[in-house]
Amino acid sequence: MNPEQAESSTSLSLESASKELSQRYIDECSGCAQRFSSWSEEEQTHFVESLLQQMTHYQHGRVQAFLAPMLQRDFISALPARGLDHLAEKILAYLDAESLKSAELVCREWRRVVADGLLWKKLIELQVRSDNLWRGLAERKGWLQDLFRPQRGCQPKDNAYYRQLYPRILQDIERIENNWRSGKYRLHKIQCQSEASKGVYCLQYDEDKIVSGLRDNTIKVWDRRTFQCIKVLTGHSGSVLCLQYDENIIISGSSDSTVRVWDVHSGEALNTLYHHCEAVLHLRFAEGLMVTCSKDRSIAVWDMVSPKEITLRRVLVGHRAAVNVVDFDQRYIVSASGDRTIKVWHTTSCEFVRTLSGHKRGIACLQYRDRLVVSGSSDNSIRLWDIETGSCLRVLEGHEELVRCIRFDSKRIVSGAYDGKIKVWDLPAALDPRSSPAAMCVGTLVEHTGRVFRLQFDEFQIVSSSHDDTILVWDFLAEDDDGSETGGAAGGGGGGGGGGGDDDDDDDKSGRGAAGKFNPVGGNFIAGGDEDDADVD
Template sequence: LDLASHLIVVLSLQCSMPRSLWLGCSSLADSMPSLRCLYNPGTGALPAFQNSSEREDCNNDEPPRKIIPEKNSLRQTYNSCARLCLNQETVCLGSTAMKTENCVAKTKLANGTSSMIVPKQRKLSASYEKEKELCVKYFEQWSESDQVEFVEHLISQMCHYQHGHINSYLKPMLQRDFITALPARGLDHIAENILSYLDAKSLCAAELVCKEWYRVTSDGMLWKKLIERMVRTDSLWRGLSERRGWGQYLFKNKPPDGSAPPNSFYRALYPKIIQDIETIESNWRCGRHSLQRIHCRSETSKGVYCLQYDDQKIVSGLRDNTIKIWDKNTLECKRILTGHTGSVLCLQYDERVIITGSSDSTVRVWDVNAGEMLNTLIHHCEAVLHLRFNNGMMVTCSKDRSIAVWDMASPTDITLRRVLVGHRAAVNVVDFDDKYIVSASGDRTIKVWNTSTCEFVRTLNGHKRGIACLQYRDRLVVSGSSDNTIR
């Protein structure tokens, strides 16, 4: 060992000993001559002091004596310092109450082994119990602020070892199961809100803490809330919710009749969603996919203009004026809907109806299961280019530069509410939610309208050529244009 190594050893021992043991010195500066005496340049060893007279010799101005270390002197030095630490009494918390608190140290010996120093039994003075009772009596008579100030003062007088002992004593007292305590005070919603911020791994762990935590997780439908949070913030989750169909179980209040899926349904759904996401990401990275083709071309069919699909079927609008419904698994045509006299340019369906728009200027409503035509809407003067419907409302747009807003009481009871005008060219696409209707046109602009009042709100400019496509979701509008940009 070099001198720096010996210095680190001694300073490390100082950190765990009272100041009175620092080689008989009151400061680090005073201890430096002692360190020079300890170090033997000839052997590079630290000898063990046998008595206090050897320490006194270190403070003399005489040149240091040559000390011949005994065998295993480094180990003896460690043990001697440890014995000094154990034999010292520390004054604690008062001038009369004396008790011995022995340091527990784990020393690493020269041969690499470790030795645990076992503390001696704590010794209490004869008057300790009586004085303690007197202190407690006075303490209980003080105000809370005085008690806190007194305890702070006591702690400031203690050594580092005592601080650690008090910390280990207080730590379990400061721990509280607040998730269990909150429902007991009628604050279930706060406990549920706290746990709703957990990720999936942490939520699994929370369920296993105790029965009360599991009950809070289950009653609060926290797995449903976790999936809803992911759908709101992640476009991949949002797309899967629409394509897989499980989005219909989200963002709905729990009905009073208890018909909604339980928390276990969403807990089982989560790993299936993760599996789908991992498969999609793996396919993108590795290029693994299966390509299946549906051949729609015939003597009359020359192109597919629009489509929508789910897990069971594919619905397509064709240039031959028909709507064809295909089985997604077998790729066979299950049904052909006829009635339009022009190309089918746009469509949308839900679990009840299919609504289509055509170049024949009409909008037609079909029964999704029977394939029967239920209604025909005649309003636009030119081709219906796009449409959207949701929650009893439908919006259509046309080459005639207008936008029509419809109220849908039922598939057979659809009435025109308002016609929106303002675009100077064909309106190619529309989208809406409960707050805004957004439309894009060949006039290079996007216009925003109020959904409730149908009043104009603002115009969004930026594209240099006509806008061909648009999507509006979560207050964000994304548009694509013939100017080769996406905005």
């Protein structure tokens, strides 16, 4: 007899045995049950354990099969029955979207808990709070107020609304990523119409305005929605080469060698700083500290108590040519110069740390975040550096002239050059030593008719300025019927070589500004340089 036949025979014999229980057994079993019920819970447990020890393996299996359904409890349905709906909602709120959809299919009670708890709304709220892309979409699409700021008198949206909204958000995100990759955008153009010398050297924007510094010595503020000029700040006697603003002030640097402080709301001049003896090429401020750099080859570190109380703390020297750009965080100040080097200094002590060398000509731009420094040079290349070791991680090649501006986030690098082109690079690929050069550049955007001086971007758009006296807004999300121009990428491609590295993503330059507002990458640090003044040879 084979094992299958033996198992079948045993099963049949046991089944027949269960039908042949004696009356004596039935009577004795009833008496045992009555006695069992008279014992304490501890005594009952001890008795059952003793029985189990005397059973065969087969009997253990029978008992386990009998107990399994009894041990399964639908606690989600049981909690509301005891008035604990909030606990059931709290448990299901930990589920991701796919799991939440599955939970709705378990039974009517689970679906009711999901609906009554508005768990789809809470899932979207969690994403909006933690992800800049979701936050930006909420603002752009107008459903942010449904989540956090419902209008008085309006009927609140139900769970079905948010359940349908979630996949639409995913579709928008997919479309944005595809548009970045394929170079599809809607183009908005601001013609600055400078009366004297033409050129827009620096800019910064948020959801309400664009602030730009021009070669005609003015700062112009533009309405973000209408693209009309709403304010002109005058006072500099030279080109406005760099600027930065926050919720209270604008600080600008000029070829007239001064740094000026303005009220961001009224445009009133609040302070003028005299220190540098040549053009102020770049500046950056945050958390009571400001760093400026100049064609005079020096870097000035300032303490900011208030707009009218700014004092010089330290002057950093060591570069052998104009210092074209600075950036800093709580650890390091990073500077780049026409002398072809990047220098690193301790932020608190202002002591020199190390020099990053590799560019073959002067360095015009850089951005620093976490361990990563990305720089652009007059040698037409972009380099990625590990600030802790000083090693070059990757060289990106593709621009045909000086790389004048560069920004990066966790996904991409965007660069602008004197060849009039803006290139988009895949940052994770650039940091992967296994990636081929062909995988680096994912698109080239050509709309400017002059040198690209400055750019800034977020998940949805690039804003750039140029020697052609225009500011361009490249929108990768806009609907097809918004009435603006439609553009496309001139093509991908680009080269590179070198090593790889790691990428981190956090800190105050991650795209979220004060009070949790959505701001573009580098929103707290946008500056620029005048091609006549900067030394990048």
